[in-house]
Amino acid sequence: MAESKSKREWREKVYDPGVKRNPERQPHFETEAGIPQEPVYTPEDLTQSDYTRDDGFPGEYPYTRGIQPTMYRGRTWTMRQYAGFSTAEESNRRYKFLLGQGQTGLSVAFDLPTQTGYDSDDPMALGEVGKVGVPIASLRDMETLFDGIALDKVSTSMTINATASILMCLYAAVGKKQGVGLDKLDGTIQNDILKEYIARGTYIYPARPSMRLVTDVFKFCSKNMPRWNTISISGYHMREAGCTAAQELAFTLGDGIEYVQNAVNVGLDVDSFAGNLSFFFASHNNLLEEVAKFRAARRMWAKIMRERFKAQNPRSWTLRFHTQTAGVTLTAQQSDNNVIRCTVQALAAVLGGTQSLHVNSRDEALALPTEQSVQISLRTQQILANESGVADVVDPLGGSYYVETLTNELEKKAFEYIRRIDDMGGALAALEQGFQQREIQDAAYKHQMLVEQKKRIIVGVNQYQTVEPPVAGIMRINQEAARQQIAKLQDVRKKRDSSKAQQVLKQLDAVARSNENTVPIIMECVEAYCTMGEIAGTLRKVFGEARHLATV
Amino acid sequence: MTQPRDNIRVLVAKPGLDGHDRGAKVVARALRDSGMEVIYTGIRQTPHMIVSAAIQEDVDVVGLSILSGAHMELVPPIMDALKQQGAEDMLVILGGIIPEEDRPQLQKMGVVGVFGPGTSTQDIAEFIRKEVRKRREKQPA
Numbered sequence: 225m226a227e228s229k230s231k232r233e234w235r236e237k238v239y240d241p242g243v244k245r246n247p248e249r250q251p252h253f254e255t256e257a258g259i260p261q262e263p264v265y266t267p268e269d270l271t272q273s274d275y276t277r278d279d280g281f282p283g284e285y286p287y288t289r290g291i292q293p294t295m296y297r298g299r300t301w302t303m304r305q306y307a308g309f310s311t312a313e314e315s316n317r318r319y320k321f322l323l324g325q326g327q328t329g330l331s332v333a334f335d336l337p338t339q340t341g342y343d344s345d346d347p348m349a350l351g352e353v354g355k356v357g358v359p360i361a362s363l364r365d366m367e368t369l370f371d372g373i374a375l376d377k378v379s380t381s382m383t384i385n386a387t388a389s390i391l392m393c394l395y396a397a398v399g400k401k402q403g404v405g406l407d408k409l410d411g412t413i414q415n416d417i418l419k420e421y422i423a424r425g426t427y428i429y430p431a432r433p434s435m436r437l438v439t440d441v442f443k444f445c446s447k448n449m450p451r452w453n454t455i456s457i458s459g460y461h462m463r464e465a466g467c468t469a470a471q472e473l474a475f476t477l478g479d480g481i482e483y484v485q486n487a488v489n490v491g492l493d494v495d496s497f498a499g500n501l502s503f504f505f506a507s508h509n510n511l512l513e514e515v516a517k518f519r520a521a522r523r524m525w526a527k528i529m530r531e532r533f534k535a536q537n538p539r540s541w542t543l544r545f546h547t548q549t550a551g552v553t554l555t556a557q558q559s560d561n562n563v564i565r566c567t568v569q570a571l572a573a574v575l576g577g578t579q580s581l582h583v584n585s586r587d588e589a590l591a592l593p594t595e596q597s598v599q600i601s602l603r604t605q606q607i608l609a610n611e612s613g614v615a616d617v618v619d620p621l622g623g624s625y626y627v628e629t630l631t632n633e634l635e636k637k638a639f640e641y642i643r644r645i646d647d648m649g650g651a652l653a654a655l656e657q658g659f660q661q662r663e664i665q666d667a668a669y670k671h672q673m674l675v676e677q678k679k680r681i682i683v684g685v686n687q688y689q690t691v692e693p694p695v696a697g698i699m700r701i702n703q704e705a706a707r708q709q710i711a712k713l714q715d716v717r718k719k720r721d722s723s724k725a726q727q728v729l730k731q732l733d734a735v736a737r738s739n740e741n742t743v744p745i746i747m748e749c750v751e752a753y754c755t756m757g758e759i760a761g762t763l764r765k766v767f768g769e770a771r772h773l774a775t776v
Numbered sequence: 777m778t779q780p781r782d783n784i785r786v787l788v789a790k791p792g793l794d795g796h797d798r799g800a801k802v803v804a805r806a807l808r809d810s811g812m813e814v815i816y817t818g819i820r821q822t823p824h825m826i827v828s829a830a831i832q833e834d835v836d837v838v839g840l841s842i843l844s845g846a847h848m849e850l851v852p853p854i855m856d857a858l859k860q861q862g863a864e865d866m867l868v869i870l871g872g873i874i875p876e877e878d879r880p881q882l883q884k885m886g887v888v889g890v891f892g893p894g895t896s897t898q899d900i901a902e903f904i905r906k907e908v909r910k911r912r913e914k915q916p917a
Contacts, residue, residue, distance in 0.1 A: 591875060
């Protein structure tokens with residue numbers, strides 16, 4: 225039998241006649257990002273590639289294979305389950321439980337009033353206190369949240385944006401009380417306001433003053449908090465809102481470019497802050513497309529930082545990222561199946577070289593996860609780290625004809641988007657025109673229609689359905705928690721030195737109106753037990769509020 | 777009374793502080809594509825803002841989307857305000873993360889339909905048409 229000498233020859237002689245006899249199960253294969261899928265990939269697909277230029281070695285430019293030489297052979301990724309609910313007391317208990325189960329870092333979820341700068345007893349906070357996260361209205365709550373947790377021994381990630389610098393100062397104030405200096409604090413604030421306007425919605429002020437608050441943090445930390453990640457530039461929420469893997473890459477790195485450009489514009493040296501930038505991506509079900517996405521992200525950011533911004537320090541070129549499995553893929557139907565989805569997605573993140581990981585829980589399409597469900601999520605990570613073998617070799621899929629091709633294709637698509645965003649004047653100008661929002665909405669709508677037409681199969685939702693009783697034992701937040709929180713806040717207002725509080729708030733007002741950095745005075749405000757609503761409210765008065773852009 | 781009309785007007789609204797509006801937007805667009813007139817309020821609307829918009833726009837249906845777990849606190853003031861404004865004939869439906877055990881109480885408040893994750897937009901459109909027809913048959917136009 226004659227053996228094929230090229231892919232083309234193989235297609236003509238072997239593959240096409242075969243398909244004629246036995247048609248494939250669909251006329252056309254492509255990924256969600258719209259990349260056509262050939263039946264097989266070979267060295268011929270990589271003839272334009274150059275190993276040392278495009279892949280390189282782990283820990284070396286362009287970091288496609290990983291940002292450290294040893295990756296998980298040294299230390300496995302940080303297992304960081306996102307948690308927070310009810311009250312600071314309850315959340316503190318959950319953190320201690322997770323740390324006791326072998327979790328290696330903390331990740332704090334805040335409730336919506338904390339995220340949008342309202343006190344727990346503000347009328348705007350109606351019904352929301354303690355629901356999607358922990359309420360933090362003053363330093364008293366923060367002290368409770370980290371009670372018995374040594375801030376020099378743990379790293380903490382906080383999902384907080386419009387009020388990010390306030391929460392960073394609260395954390396620093398707790399550190400100070402524990403005797404841990406600013407230079408010893410290890411953690412991350414999300415502080416990514418651009419994606420709030422694009423997809424997540426917890427912005428407060430208009431974009432321009434919000435960007436100043438972000439840059440103030442960069443400036444402050446470059447001098448005072450060398451180990452602190454000043455931002456976690458996030459694709460996660462845009463992906464959750466509906467965009468594809470290629471769009472996630474483009475919009476995230478596009479936002480990254482905007483932040484770097486802004487900081488450079490106000491006179492910061494790029495290498496003084498770039499090493500403290502971090503990223504956050506989603507991991508979805510298409511295992512290999514996701515692995516390729518993470519690889520492409522590293523290579524793209526390295527090029528952007530080195531070629532576009534002329535950063536000199538190799539650390540500035542490296543894209544360090546957190547990953548969370550995709551909440552939007554969880555189904556309320558047959559919810560135990562979500563354990564399998566989460567495992568596939570977590571595997572993609574690990575094969576993609578993530579620095580830290582959150583694995584969602586099976587019951588999260590219904591409510592916040594129970595302790596038992598979270599334990600399964602943590603065990604999923606521990607099984608991948610200790611039993612699967614994938615942590616023993618760096619970038620084990622590197623060199624796969626398919627994964628390398630996908631990496632190239634995603635990079636190409638994402639850079640095309642970034643060029644369009646550049647042409648619009650950057651990520652901020654583009655979102656003000658509604659560009660990213662429209663792209664995301666269109667992709668979300670397309671996905672929904674494909675599911676309804678059964679062109680995209682979701683197990684248990686549009687195929688393989690079963691009749692099932694409602695899931696028992698989901699978590700509920702009781703209203704008593706909100707009442708306790710409000711009583712505690714009112715007690716803080718009563719007991720603090722109120723003239724001191726008023727005095728520093730006045731100073732904050734003045735600093736906000738000037739060009740001075742806002743972080744030091746916010747630090748004084750939190751230490752004087754000024755409340756979230758007072759601090760954010762002062763800035764609201766100075767900066768105004770963002771308009772809600774609603775387009776459908 | 778206004779002219780009888782075939783058209784169904786829908787207000788899709790996001791009460792509370794929750795910013796997750798993928799679902800609200802997908803539903804709004806699907807209802808529009810199915811021939812209804814749809815107004816989307818945008819996020820972070822107070823109960824008062826939602827009821828004023830519903831009355832100003834003279835809608836048949838108010839579709840609320842809540843994913844933060846605040847529904848048991850946010851729905852009652854909306855239902856009360858609709859009643860106070862004499863708009864209790866508006867069809868109120870709710871989508872989002874709503875535990876099964878809350879549904880009877882929500883129905884008692886006057887919420888006619890509750891739609892959770894995985895619902896097909898066609899099912900929502902059909903439900904609205906059926907319910908609006910029922911109401912219009914009851915009322916002399």
